[in-house]
Amino acid sequence: MQEKRLVLASGSPRRKELLAGLGLSFEVIVSDVDETIEPGIDPREVVQALAYRKAKAVANSLSHGLVIGADTIVVCDGLILGKPVDEEDAKRMLSKLSGRAHMVYTGVAFVEAGGGREALDVRGTEVCMKELSPELIARYVATGDPMDKAGAYGIQGAAATFIPEIHGDYFNVVGLPVSLVADHLIEFGYQIFATPQGR
Numbered sequence: 001m002q003e004k005r006l007v008l009a010s011g012s013p014r015r016k017e018l019l020a021g022l023g024l025s026f027e028v029i030v031s032d033v034d035e036t037i038e039p040g041i042d043p044r045e046v047v048q049a050l051a052y053r054k055a056k057a058v059a060n061s062l063s064h065g066l067v068i069g070a071d072t073i074v075v076c077d078g079l080i081l082g083k084p085v086d087e088e089d090a091k092r093m094l095s096k097l098s099g100r101a102h103m104v105y106t107g108v109a110f111v112e113a114g115g116g117r118e119a120l121d122v123r124g125t126e127v128c129m130k131e132l133s134p135e136l137i138a139r140y141v142a143t144g145d146p147m148d149k150a151g152a153y154g155i156q157g158a159a160a161t162f163i164p165e166i167h168g169d170y171f172n173v174v175g176l177p178v179s180l181v182a183d184h185l186i187e188f189g190y191q192i193f194a195t196p197q198g199r
């Protein structure tokens, strides 16, 4: 039986679903953190810093347990694309990504409440996107799917049809690099598949 409290500091339904796949019991606690970043910082640093901010804010409110935070961004031509602010922004992002490759970075942070251990890591995945016509972009944006996703697309949904090829971890693009997270959880003393799902 798993005795150590595990907390996911994320409101993302994708992250919750992916973490649940590891068969561990966990709670979701979300705290409001400022996600603004200083310009000019390396994207790999950015996602780790934001993941840490999310995990640390929740860990500060607890007496014990391990808190996981994550952050995902899209980087194209040195430009960081977070979640679109509106439909026009989503269209602009997708026009930029059309017909080329870009990187998706997800940073993960592990913070033990009560002043315990901490760990940070990051994974990058290259995503190749087909050329998208303005009409197709408009139709996709009208579905609403891009609005809560970095780079204005979700590889796990209709946008899968835009993506012929990726290099690296698929789950990293969806928002949680599951194998990397599992490695860290083992380091922190958790047993993967300790409580099998669906039984």
Ligand SMILES: Cc1cn([C@H]2C[C@H](O)[C@@H](COP(=O)(O)OP(=O)(O)OP(=O)(O)O)O2)c(=O)[nH]c1=O
Binding pocket: 009, 010, 011, 012, 014, 015, 030, 054, 070, 071, 072, 073, 074, 083, 104, 148, 149, 150, 151, 153, 154, 155, 156, 173, 174, 175
């Ligand atoms: C590129 C891409 C991103 N995304 C999602 C993953 C993240 O949920 C989101 C990026 O925003 P984030 O700020 O990383 O996360 P979030 O606001 O959804 O959740 P929280 O901060 O509470 O943890 O984009 C997809 O679901 N599919 C994709 O293909």
